[in-house]
Amino acid sequence: MSFRKLSLGLAAVTMLAGTALPAFAQDSIYVPLFTYRTGPFAGSGTFIADGMHDYLEMLNQRDGGIGGVKLVLEECETGYDTKKGVECYEAVKGKNPVVVNPWSTGITLPLIPRASVDKIPILSMAYGLSASARGDIFPWVFNPPATYWDGLSMIIKYIGQKEGGLEKLKGKKIGFIHLDAAFGKEPVPLLQELAKDIGFEVALYPVAAQDMQNQSSQWLSARRDRPDYMIMWGWGSMNGAAVKEAVRSGYPMDKFYSVWWPSEDDARSGGGGAKGFKMLNWHAVGTNFPAIQDIQKHVVDKGMSKAQKDKVGELLYNRGVYNSLLIAEGIAQAQKITGKKAVTGEDVRRGMENIKLDAARLKELGLDGFTETLTLSCADHNGHRPAFMQEWDGAKWVKISDPIEPMTDRVKGQLDAAAKDYAEKNAGWPKRTEACDKAS
Amino acid sequence: MDMLYKVFIEPFVFMGEAPDLLIQTLWEGLVSGVLYALIALGFVLIFKASGVFNFAQGIMVVFAALILVGLYEKGVPAFLALILAALAMLVLAMVVERVVLRPLVNQPDIILFMATFGLTYFLIGFGELIFGGSPREMITDQLFLPQGTTEVDMLGGMVRFQHLDIAAALIASIMIGLLAVFFSKTRIGRALRAVADSHKAALSVGISLNQIWVIVWFAAGIVALVAGIMWGARSGVSFSLQIIALKALPVLILGGFTSIPGAIIGGLIVGVGEKLGEFYWGPLVGGGVETWLAYVIALLFLLYRPQGLFGEKIIERI
Numbered sequence: 045m046s047f048r049k050l051s052l053g054l055a056a057v058t059m060l061a062g063t064a065l066p067a068f069a070q071d072s073i074y075v076p077l078f079t080y081r082t083g084p085f086a087g088s089g090t091f092i093a094d095g096m097h098d099y100l101e102m103l104n105q106r107d108g109g110i111g112g113v114k115l116v117l118e119e120c121e122t123g124y125d126t127k128k129g130v131e132c133y134e135a136v137k138g139k140n141p142v143v144v145n146p147w148s149t150g151i152t153l154p155l156i157p158r159a160s161v162d163k164i165p166i167l168s169m170a171y172g173l174s175a176s177a178r179g180d181i182f183p184w185v186f187n188p189p190a191t192y193w194d195g196l197s198m199i200i201k202y203i204g205q206k207e208g209g210l211e212k213l214k215g216k217k218i219g220f221i222h223l224d225a226a227f228g229k230e231p232v233p234l235l236q237e238l239a240k241d242i243g244f245e246v247a248l249y250p251v252a253a254q255d256m257q258n259q260s261s262q263w264l265s266a267r268r269d270r271p272d273y274m275i276m277w278g279w280g281s282m283n284g285a286a287v288k289e290a291v292r293s294g295y296p297m298d299k300f301y302s303v304w305w306p307s308e309d310d311a312r313s314g315g316g317g318a319k320g321f322k323m324l325n326w327h328a329v330g331t332n333f334p335a336i337q338d339i340q341k342h343v344v345d346k347g348m349s350k351a352q353k354d355k356v357g358e359l360l361y362n363r364g365v366y367n368s369l370l371i372a373e374g375i376a377q378a379q380k381i382t383g384k385k386a387v388t389g390e391d392v393r394r395g396m397e398n399i400k401l402d403a404a405r406l407k408e409l410g411l412d413g414f415t416e417t418l419t420l421s422c423a424d425h426n427g428h429r430p431a432f433m434q435e436w437d438g439a440k441w442v443k444i445s446d447p448i449e450p451m452t453d454r455v456k457g458q459l460d461a462a463a464k465d466y467a468e469k470n471a472g473w474p475k476r477t478e479a480c481d482k483a484s
Numbered sequence: 485m486d487m488l489y490k491v492f493i494e495p496f497v498f499m500g501e502a503p504d505l506l507i508q509t510l511w512e513g514l515v516s517g518v519l520y521a522l523i524a525l526g527f528v529l530i531f532k533a534s535g536v537f538n539f540a541q542g543i544m545v546v547f548a549a550l551i552l553v554g555l556y557e558k559g560v561p562a563f564l565a566l567i568l569a570a571l572a573m574l575v576l577a578m579v580v581e582r583v584v585l586r587p588l589v590n591q592p593d594i595i596l597f598m599a600t601f602g603l604t605y606f607l608i609g610f611g612e613l614i615f616g617g618s619p620r621e622m623i624t625d626q627l628f629l630p631q632g633t634t635e636v637d638m639l640g641g642m643v644r645f646q647h648l649d650i651a652a653a654l655i656a657s658i659m660i661g662l663l664a665v666f667f668s669k670t671r672i673g674r675a676l677r678a679v680a681d682s683h684k685a686a687l688s689v690g691i692s693l694n695q696i697w698v699i700v701w702f703a704a705g706i707v708a709l710v711a712g713i714m715w716g717a718r719s720g721v722s723f724s725l726q727i728i729a730l731k732a733l734p735v736l737i738l739g740g741f742t743s744i745p746g747a748i749i750g751g752l753i754v755g756v757g758e759k760l761g762e763f764y765w766g767p768l769v770g771g772g773v774e775t776w777l778a779y780v781i782a783l784l785f786l787l788y789r790p791q792g793l794f795g796e797k798i799i800e801r802i
Binding site for chain 2: 249
């Protein structure tokens with residue numbers, strides 16, 4: 045076969061493949077959901093995937109979509125693997141996705157530079173690169189309602205309050221047990237900076253992915269170092285195993301804190317000994333909200349959900365619901381701003397910059413009291429909203445604090461410097477050219 | 485100079501200052517080591533009988549534990565579920581022999597090795613299809629596995645012994661002992677050793693290769709079930725357990741691929757070595773030593789004794 049014929053053949057195949065792409069742009073809104081229902085992190089990923097899917101499907105079933113346009117939902121299984129996540133992105137980007145949710149800090153990082161090129165907003169809800177909260181530098185990335193750095197500052201603030209003031213942490217030792225991956229390392233620079241400023245000591249206990257279920261060394265080291273508090277940044281089966289090992293090693297559970305990722309199952313795995321374990325959270329658990337009851341009525345009861353009925357309303361399920369609430373609001377705002385029904389990724393980026401989830405809007409959505417209010421803007425893609433502390437009582441999570449505001453005074457300078465540093469290190473990082481809407 | 489002190493002197497000074505922590509570290513290492521040995525044993529059994537490095541041994545551990553827990557969740561009484569899980573491993577052994585091993589007989593070892601890769605991913609997918617990806621709790625109480633802790637004041641400090649760990653060490657030791665007796669004293673065991681020495685010679689005296697393969701895969705399945713119960717009781721049953729099975733690789737390099745005592749000694753060296761390394765030397769490099777230390781130890785052994793501690797030295801005429 046001549047080179048010419050081969051080229052013609054390839055061109056024809058390419059054209060055919062191009063025309064075979066689904067026409068999501070015209071009569072529907074395509075929302076890919078990056079999920080992991082398999083692999084070592086499925087214990088967390090499954091429930092989140094269910095919550096995300098079910099909320100959006102409920103909108104389809106109850107309201108006929110958003111603004112009368114059906115949502116086309118498609119899951120892509122990443123297995124929490126960065127390579128597979130990027131493959132998922134490449135697979136969906138030709139189908140006009142209005143937003144991508146990587147659900148992994150490791151996957152988010154390589155997608156950040158691609159987002160502005162492909163005009164696809166990235167929603168890394170309360171994970172990913174903390175510095176991407178800066179909308180002026182990262183116009184295509186959103187990480188509401190709080191960054192990992194906000195989360196860490198809230199835990200330190202709460203511990204400080206317990207001790208009688210931040211200055212009382214001077215001379216204390218804080219252990220930080222974390223997944224030895226991009227996600228787990230994300231808050232370490234801030235932790236070390238806070239340690240220097242406040243005067244506490246830090247002991248790091250990295251847990252490799254292959255040792256998530258074999259953490260006896262880390263907890264033995266904690267016994268040696270005698271940290272006054274332990275803070276965990278874990279995911280997947282690491283969380284449950286850590287709770288178990290903490291109980292086994294006799295660590296006082298009321299001194300053991302976590303960022304917002306452990307589930308009820310993780311806490312349960314420690315048995316009765318896990319009582320007192322604490323974690324941050326920013327939304328309610330349970331099904332006592334009209335929107336979640338609508339999910340049960342329109343999706344779960346009709347057999348359109350993959351979720352087990354008793355898992356609906358649990359912490360990570362509701363976390364998935366919150367994620368989809370942001371997607372839906374971004375789309376609704378985009379429709380409002382542009383006047384279009386079938387919006388694009390570029391429109392939804394603008395829509396997300398105009399998200400205003402105040403108490404009235406939450407009530408209108410059937411989520412009154414579900415979470416703190418949230419307002420995003422052109423400059424602020426995060427909101428830096430407060431979270432509260434909840435404690436495991438042996439059977440369920442119990443809210444034990446008022447909303448804890450992040451220590452913005454200590455975090456903002458670091459965050460701005462990190463954002464600037466990112467733009468400088470990534471040569472040719474584009475200056476924001478996207479106009480800001482008046483409202484944002 | 486300061487670094488040399490931290491590497492060669494300080495850890496030993498600390499061992500002397502806090503001997504209770506040294507005992508605790510050694511105990512944790514021994515328990516991990518016994519459990520590594522149990523997983524490694526599954527590899528050894530199959531390698532001895534068929535020369536196949538069974539990459540699927542890790543997922544067999546997860547699969548067996550999931551069948552047990554899954555059946556219990558469906559309302560099957562715990563001990564009946566245990567028997568049914570063992571029977572499922574027998575069925576798996578028969579299917580593997582019929583569908584994978586028999587058609588590939590006389591193929592190069594690498595083909596059989598790759599076939600076990602395929603088997604691994606099939607079992608992952610099949611397992612996730614049936615049981616889903618969520619982690620589950622092992623039914624420790626229902627299997628009468630002891631819970632709780634005994635705290636012993638010794639050497640000016642306190643050492644904690646988990647009852648479950650003691651049970652794990654005992655059960656694994658009994659299991660290893662039974663297998664050793666089975667393979668050295670019984671007719672089937674002798675047949676297995678004959679197959680391991682030479683397939684052709686074994687065939688010539690009327691030993692059925694197919695039968696031996698089923699028996700040995702079943703034995704590896706039972707070992708996987710016990711390992712799954714023990715690891716699952718310690719840290720939950722999830723698909724990430726299969727990653728722990730990779731720790732059996734350095735154990736096998738140390739102990740030799742064909743030696744049951746080698747798997748035991750190798751497991752103990754790796755278990756104790758990684759815990760001591762992480763605990764006393766880990767802080768010097770920011771932790772995480774445990775992840776790679778076992779492989780470094782195995783690499784050093786490879787340089788000086790490629791066949792492992794107890795492996796057979798292969799001499800080939802040129």
